[in-house]
Amino acid sequence: MFYVMSYLSEFWHAFVEKLIEEIKVGDIGAEISHAIEPKILYRATIGGSNWLISDAVVATWGVMLFIFFLVWYMTRKMEKVPTSKRQQISESIVNILMKLCQSSGMTYDQAEKVVPYVGSIAIFISLTNLVTLLKIPAPSKNPAFPITLALINIVYVIYMSIRLAGIKGFWASLIYPKAALLPFKILDYLIKPVSLSLRLFGNVFGAYILMEFIYIIIPVIIPGIIGLWFDLADGILQGVIFTYLSVTYIGEVLEGAHMAHEAAHS
Amino acid sequence: MEQGLIALGAAIAIAIAAGAAAIGIGMAAGKAFEASARQPEVAGKIQALLMTAIVFIEATAIYALVVSLLLIFAF
Numbered sequence: 001m002f003y004v005m006s007y008l009s010e011f012w013h014a015f016v017e018k019l020i021e022e023i024k025v026g027d028i029g030a031e032i033s034h035a036i037e038p039k040i041l042y043r044a045t046i047g048g049s050n051w052l053i054s055d056a057v058v059a060t061w062g063v064m065l066f067i068f069f070l071v072w073y074m075t076r077k078m079e080k081v082p083t084s085k086r087q088q089i090s091e092s093i094v095n096i097l098m099k100l101c102q103s104s105g106m107t108y109d110q111a112e113k114v115v116p117y118v119g120s121i122a123i124f125i126s127l128t129n130l131v132t133l134l135k136i137p138a139p140s141k142n143p144a145f146p147i148t149l150a151l152i153n154i155v156y157v158i159y160m161s162i163r164l165a166g167i168k169g170f171w172a173s174l175i176y177p178k179a180a181l182l183p184f185k186i187l188d189y190l191i192k193p194v195s196l197s198l199r200l201f202g203n204v205f206g207a208y209i210l211m212e213f214i215y216i217i218i219p220v221i222i223p224g225i226i227g228l229w230f231d232l233a234d235g236i237l238q239g240v241i242f243t244y245l246s247v248t249y250i251g252e253v254l255e256g257a258h259m260a261h262e263a264a265h266s
Numbered sequence: 267m268e269q270g271l272i273a274l275g276a277a278i279a280i281a282i283a284a285g286a287a288a289i290g291i292g293m294a295a296g297k298a299f300e301a302s303a304r305q306p307e308v309a310g311k312i313q314a315l316l317m318t319a320i321v322f323i324e325a326t327a328i329y330a331l332v333v334s335l336l337l338i339f340a341f
Contacts, residue, residue, distance in 0.1 A: 033339065036339070103311075103314060195325055198325070198328060198329060198332055199321075199324075199325055199328050201332070202328035202329070202331045202332045202335075203328060205332075205335065206328075206331050206335075209335075241321055244317070244318075244321075245318075245321065248318060
């Protein structure tokens with residue numbers, strides 16, 4: 001018994017000494033600034049313009065390939081009455097998205113048009129955030145990625161609201177309570193992409209820095225526990241929030257158009 | 267000297283924003299719980315509205331985070 005105790009205490013002392021050594025090595029600030037730099041993996045000059053392949057691009061390609069095979073596998077051999085597990089899972093995901101769209105003021109037919117894009121965006125962002133589990137920095141850490149997504153998103157929101165509510169309905173939603181609000185509503189469409197991209201970028205980047213910091217100062221056990229939130233839950237949550245907000249934006253326009261229509265006919 | 271001032275500025279920026287956002291989210295969540303206790307039948311709708319509100323409140327804290335990161339890494 002005594003030998004075991006002494007062995008344990010020796011082991012503990014060695015462990016603590018090793019830990020202190022680990023912590024003392026290097027300058028934390030320099031290591032973090034090294035970690036947040038985007039890594040350029042490949043440079044090419046095609047037709048006089050520079051093409052940079054960064055780690056974010058490669059991670060995005062990997063995720064896209066993964067989603068392609070995932071969806072191919074999930075929707076293989078579909079039947080009218082689902083018997084296989086994978087078809088039930090994919091149908092329930094589509095059902096959740098349909099309910100989300102309907103709860104923000106769309107009819108069933110309108111929701112069916114919106115769900116394909118919105119669902120792919122949700123899966124894409126969630127999975128690109130989840131690559132941090134493999135110790136690959138998430139693409140959203142690079143500001144170009146969220147800004148591109150937000151710009152695509154706002155164009156899609158405007159296009160889809162015009163398609164669903166008609167150009168007249170869209171105009172009516174812009175001037176709905178008072179025509180004097182028009183400049184603010186237009187300003188709103190400029191601020192929406194900024195807010196969407198900054199939200200995604202800030203969350204992922206902040207989580208990345210925090211996780212790097214924890215990996216540097218305490219490399220054992222603690223990163224696993226804290227990573228459950230910052231790598232796993234927060235990543236999925238950001239994808240869901242991005243989707244939820246874009247659905248809400250479309251729903252807002254439809255509701256405004258509907259209210260204006262009712263006000264004009266009463 | 268200048269490095270220290272930048273660090274102080276970043277810390278103050280994120281501290282004020284995080285505190286204010288925490289108060290805001292606390293008030294919103296408290297009111298939402300009160301409302302859903304009073305009318306449990308609309309609890310689902312209140313929860314959806316609460317999510318939207320929290321996302322918008324949190325956005326201000328995220329802006330402050332981006333500003334303080336810019337302060338640290340861009341200057």
